[in-house]
Amino acid sequence: MNAAPSVGAVVAALMLVVGGGSPLPAQPRPAGSTRTDLQRHDLSVPGREVFQARVDFAPGAFFPSHTHPGEEIIYVLEGSLEYEVNGKPVRVKAGDVLFVPYGAVHSARNVGEGSAAELATYVLEKGKPLTVFVK
Template identity: 35%
Template sequence: MTDTAEHDELSGRLRRTETLHEHSSIPGRDIVQVRTEIPEGVASGWHTHPGEEVGYIVEGRVRMEVRDRPACELAAGDGFLIPPGTPHNALDLGPGTGVMLSTYLVDPAEALSTVLG
Protein backbone atom coordinates (compact mmCIF):
# COMPACT_ATOMS: atom_id res chain seq x y z
CA MET A 1 0.00 0.00 0.00
CA THR A 2 1.15 3.51 -0.77
CA ASP A 3 0.25 6.76 0.95
CA THR A 4 -1.03 9.07 -1.81
CA ALA A 5 0.05 12.26 0.02
CA GLU A 6 2.55 13.35 -2.62
CA HIS A 7 0.07 12.73 -5.43
CA ASP A 8 -3.17 14.13 -4.10
CA GLU A 9 -4.35 17.62 -3.17
CA LEU A 10 -6.75 16.18 -0.56
CA SER A 11 -3.97 14.72 1.57
CA GLY A 12 -3.89 17.78 3.86
CA ARG A 13 -7.37 16.95 5.20
CA LEU A 14 -7.61 13.19 4.83
CA ARG A 15 -5.45 10.12 5.14
CA ARG A 16 -5.52 8.31 1.80
CA THR A 17 -3.77 5.02 1.14
CA GLU A 18 -3.57 3.59 -2.37
CA THR A 19 -4.22 -0.15 -2.16
CA LEU A 20 -4.18 -0.92 -5.90
CA HIS A 21 -3.11 0.77 -9.14
CA GLU A 22 -3.40 -1.29 -12.34
CA HIS A 23 -4.00 -0.73 -16.04
CA SER A 24 -7.61 -1.29 -17.06
CA SER A 25 -8.91 -3.25 -20.04
CA ILE A 26 -10.60 0.05 -20.97
CA PRO A 27 -8.16 1.96 -23.20
CA GLY A 28 -6.81 5.12 -21.56
CA ARG A 29 -8.02 4.19 -18.08
CA ASP A 30 -6.33 2.91 -14.94
CA ILE A 31 -8.06 1.31 -11.96
CA VAL A 32 -7.00 2.90 -8.68
CA GLN A 33 -8.31 1.77 -5.31
CA VAL A 34 -7.90 4.05 -2.28
CA ARG A 35 -8.73 3.65 1.41
CA THR A 36 -9.66 7.07 2.84
CA GLU A 37 -9.87 7.98 6.52
CA ILE A 38 -11.78 11.17 7.36
CA PRO A 39 -11.49 12.46 10.94
CA GLU A 40 -14.72 13.29 12.76
CA GLY A 41 -16.07 16.70 11.75
CA VAL A 42 -13.70 17.05 8.78
CA ALA A 43 -14.88 17.57 5.20
CA SER A 44 -12.95 16.49 2.15
CA GLY A 45 -13.69 19.82 0.47
CA TRP A 46 -15.29 20.10 -2.94
CA HIS A 47 -13.27 18.20 -5.51
CA THR A 48 -13.48 16.15 -8.71
CA HIS A 49 -11.89 13.02 -10.19
CA PRO A 50 -11.01 12.38 -13.87
CA GLY A 51 -13.22 9.29 -13.99
CA GLU A 52 -15.84 7.34 -12.07
CA GLU A 53 -15.56 6.83 -8.31
CA VAL A 54 -17.28 3.71 -7.00
CA GLY A 55 -17.18 3.81 -3.20
CA TYR A 56 -18.16 1.91 -0.10
CA ILE A 57 -18.40 3.15 3.50
CA VAL A 58 -16.38 0.76 5.66
CA GLU A 59 -16.80 2.54 9.01
CA GLY A 60 -18.68 5.57 10.31
CA ARG A 61 -21.23 7.98 8.89
CA VAL A 62 -20.63 10.44 6.05
CA ARG A 63 -22.74 13.25 4.63
CA MET A 64 -22.16 13.04 0.86
CA GLU A 65 -22.84 16.12 -1.22
CA VAL A 66 -22.80 15.71 -5.01
CA ARG A 67 -23.52 18.57 -7.42
CA ASP A 68 -27.09 18.51 -8.74
CA ARG A 69 -28.20 15.84 -6.25
CA PRO A 70 -29.69 16.12 -2.77
CA ALA A 71 -27.15 15.53 0.00
CA CYS A 72 -27.44 12.12 1.64
CA GLU A 73 -26.16 10.39 4.74
CA LEU A 74 -24.20 7.19 4.20
CA ALA A 75 -23.28 4.66 6.88
CA ALA A 76 -21.10 1.56 7.08
CA GLY A 77 -22.24 -0.87 4.40
CA ASP A 78 -23.52 1.78 1.97
CA GLY A 79 -22.12 2.20 -1.53
CA PHE A 80 -22.03 5.26 -3.77
CA LEU A 81 -21.13 6.34 -7.32
CA ILE A 82 -19.71 9.71 -8.37
CA PRO A 83 -19.71 10.40 -12.14
CA PRO A 84 -16.49 11.64 -13.82
CA GLY A 85 -15.67 15.31 -13.27
CA THR A 86 -18.58 15.81 -10.86
CA PRO A 87 -17.89 18.11 -7.89
CA HIS A 88 -18.55 16.45 -4.54
CA ASN A 89 -17.75 16.77 -0.84
CA ALA A 90 -17.78 14.24 2.02
CA LEU A 91 -18.20 15.29 5.66
CA ASP A 92 -17.53 12.78 8.44
CA LEU A 93 -20.43 12.94 10.91
CA GLY A 94 -18.75 10.86 13.63
CA PRO A 95 -18.50 9.50 16.08
CA GLY A 96 -14.87 8.76 15.31
CA THR A 97 -13.01 8.49 12.05
CA GLY A 98 -14.93 7.47 8.94
CA VAL A 99 -13.37 5.01 6.51
CA MET A 100 -14.22 4.70 2.80
CA LEU A 101 -12.90 2.38 0.13
CA SER A 102 -13.10 3.91 -3.35
CA THR A 103 -12.26 2.48 -6.75
CA TYR A 104 -11.55 4.97 -9.52
CA LEU A 105 -11.56 4.36 -13.29
CA VAL A 106 -9.37 7.26 -14.32
CA ASP A 107 -7.16 8.75 -16.99
CA PRO A 108 -3.63 8.05 -15.67
CA ALA A 109 -2.34 11.27 -17.26
CA GLU A 110 -4.46 13.38 -14.88
CA ALA A 111 -4.25 13.94 -11.12
CA LEU A 112 -6.45 11.54 -9.15
CA SER A 113 -8.21 14.48 -7.43
CA THR A 114 -8.57 18.17 -8.17
CA VAL A 115 -9.61 20.44 -5.29
CA LEU A 116 -12.05 23.18 -6.29
CA GLY A 117 -11.53 26.71 -5.02
Protein backbone atom coordinates (compact mmCIF):
# COMPACT_ATOMS: atom_id res chain seq x y z
CA MET A 1 0.00 0.00 0.00
CA ASN A 2 1.46 3.37 -1.03
CA ALA A 3 1.31 6.40 1.24
CA ALA A 4 -0.15 9.64 -0.11
CA PRO A 5 2.48 12.20 -1.13
CA SER A 6 3.22 14.98 1.34
CA VAL A 7 1.97 18.50 0.68
CA GLY A 8 5.60 19.57 0.21
CA ALA A 9 6.12 16.92 -2.48
CA VAL A 10 2.96 18.03 -4.30
CA VAL A 11 4.03 21.70 -4.18
CA ALA A 12 7.52 20.78 -5.46
CA ALA A 13 5.98 18.84 -8.34
CA LEU A 14 3.69 21.77 -9.18
CA MET A 15 6.71 24.07 -9.26
CA LEU A 16 8.30 21.85 -11.91
CA VAL A 17 5.13 21.69 -14.00
CA VAL A 18 3.79 25.26 -13.79
CA GLY A 19 6.79 27.31 -12.77
CA GLY A 20 6.40 29.62 -15.78
CA GLY A 21 6.93 33.34 -15.41
CA SER A 22 9.67 35.02 -13.49
CA PRO A 23 9.31 35.53 -9.74
CA LEU A 24 8.43 38.89 -8.26
CA PRO A 25 11.44 40.82 -6.97
CA ALA A 26 12.69 39.60 -3.60
CA GLN A 27 11.71 41.72 -0.63
CA PRO A 28 12.96 41.45 2.94
CA ARG A 29 10.93 38.86 4.85
CA PRO A 30 10.12 38.93 8.54
CA ALA A 31 11.92 36.23 10.54
CA GLY A 32 10.12 32.90 10.64
CA SER A 33 8.40 33.06 7.26
CA THR A 34 9.51 31.88 3.84
CA ARG A 35 7.91 32.30 0.42
CA THR A 36 8.28 29.77 -2.37
CA ASP A 37 7.22 31.31 -5.71
CA LEU A 38 5.18 28.85 -7.77
CA GLN A 39 3.85 30.67 -10.83
CA ARG A 40 3.25 34.10 -12.31
CA HIS A 41 1.28 34.93 -15.47
CA ASP A 42 -0.26 37.90 -17.23
CA LEU A 43 -4.06 37.92 -17.19
CA SER A 44 -6.44 38.78 -20.02
CA VAL A 45 -7.30 41.97 -18.09
CA PRO A 46 -4.79 44.64 -19.19
CA GLY A 47 -2.32 45.63 -16.48
CA ARG A 48 -3.11 42.67 -14.19
CA GLU A 49 -1.23 39.47 -13.37
CA VAL A 50 -1.70 36.43 -11.17
CA PHE A 51 1.02 35.29 -8.80
CA GLN A 52 0.94 32.16 -6.66
CA ALA A 53 3.23 31.24 -3.78
CA ARG A 54 3.51 28.93 -0.83
CA VAL A 55 4.16 30.80 2.43
CA ASP A 56 5.53 28.84 5.39
CA PHE A 57 5.39 30.06 8.99
CA ALA A 58 7.61 28.70 11.76
CA PRO A 59 5.96 28.17 15.16
CA GLY A 60 5.08 31.58 16.61
CA ALA A 61 6.07 33.48 13.44
CA PHE A 62 4.39 36.84 12.83
CA PHE A 63 4.09 38.67 9.51
CA PRO A 64 3.41 42.38 10.29
CA SER A 65 0.73 44.65 8.86
CA HIS A 66 0.95 45.13 5.11
CA THR A 67 -1.08 45.58 1.93
CA HIS A 68 -0.97 44.25 -1.64
CA PRO A 69 -1.79 46.02 -4.92
CA GLY A 70 -4.56 43.51 -5.59
CA GLU A 71 -6.59 40.71 -4.05
CA GLU A 72 -5.12 37.80 -2.07
CA ILE A 73 -6.86 34.43 -2.00
CA ILE A 74 -5.53 32.15 0.76
CA TYR A 75 -5.87 28.39 1.21
CA VAL A 76 -4.38 27.11 4.47
CA LEU A 77 -2.31 23.99 3.75
CA GLU A 78 -1.33 23.11 7.32
CA GLY A 79 -1.44 24.43 10.87
CA SER A 80 -3.45 27.28 12.38
CA LEU A 81 -3.08 30.94 11.45
CA GLU A 82 -4.65 34.09 12.79
CA TYR A 83 -4.97 37.03 10.44
CA GLU A 84 -6.03 40.53 11.27
CA VAL A 85 -7.80 42.02 8.25
CA ASN A 86 -8.73 45.71 8.50
CA GLY A 87 -8.60 45.43 12.30
CA LYS A 88 -10.74 42.28 12.57
CA PRO A 89 -9.22 38.96 13.74
CA VAL A 90 -9.87 35.86 11.63
CA ARG A 91 -8.61 32.44 12.73
CA VAL A 92 -8.22 29.69 10.11
CA LYS A 93 -6.83 26.16 10.05
CA ALA A 94 -5.74 23.63 7.45
CA GLY A 95 -8.41 23.34 4.76
CA ASP A 96 -9.88 26.80 5.38
CA VAL A 97 -9.86 29.70 2.91
CA LEU A 98 -9.66 33.46 3.33
CA PHE A 99 -10.14 36.37 0.92
CA VAL A 100 -8.19 39.61 1.50
CA PRO A 101 -9.57 42.53 -0.54
CA TYR A 102 -7.41 44.90 -2.58
CA GLY A 103 -5.45 47.25 -0.31
CA ALA A 104 -6.75 45.74 2.96
CA VAL A 105 -4.29 46.15 5.82
CA HIS A 106 -3.60 42.69 7.20
CA SER A 107 -1.14 40.65 9.24
CA ALA A 108 -0.67 36.95 9.95
CA ARG A 109 0.51 34.93 12.93
CA ASN A 110 1.09 31.20 13.37
CA VAL A 111 -1.02 30.41 16.44
CA GLY A 112 -0.60 26.63 16.31
CA GLU A 113 1.97 24.51 18.09
CA GLY A 114 3.75 23.44 14.89
CA SER A 115 4.55 24.89 11.50
CA ALA A 116 1.86 26.42 9.32
CA ALA A 117 1.62 27.03 5.57
CA GLU A 118 -0.68 28.71 3.09
CA LEU A 119 -1.12 28.71 -0.66
CA ALA A 120 -1.43 32.41 -1.53
CA THR A 121 -2.85 33.46 -4.90
CA TYR A 122 -2.64 37.14 -5.75
CA VAL A 123 -4.42 39.04 -8.54
CA LEU A 124 -2.17 42.09 -8.85
CA GLU A 125 -1.54 45.32 -10.69
CA LYS A 126 1.55 44.69 -12.83
CA GLY A 127 4.76 46.48 -11.97
CA LYS A 128 3.93 47.22 -8.32
CA PRO A 129 5.67 45.67 -5.30
CA LEU A 130 3.88 42.60 -3.95
CA THR A 131 4.02 43.75 -0.33
CA VAL A 132 3.92 47.24 1.18
CA PHE A 133 4.51 47.23 4.95
CA VAL A 134 2.28 49.51 7.05
CA LYS A 135 3.50 51.14 10.27
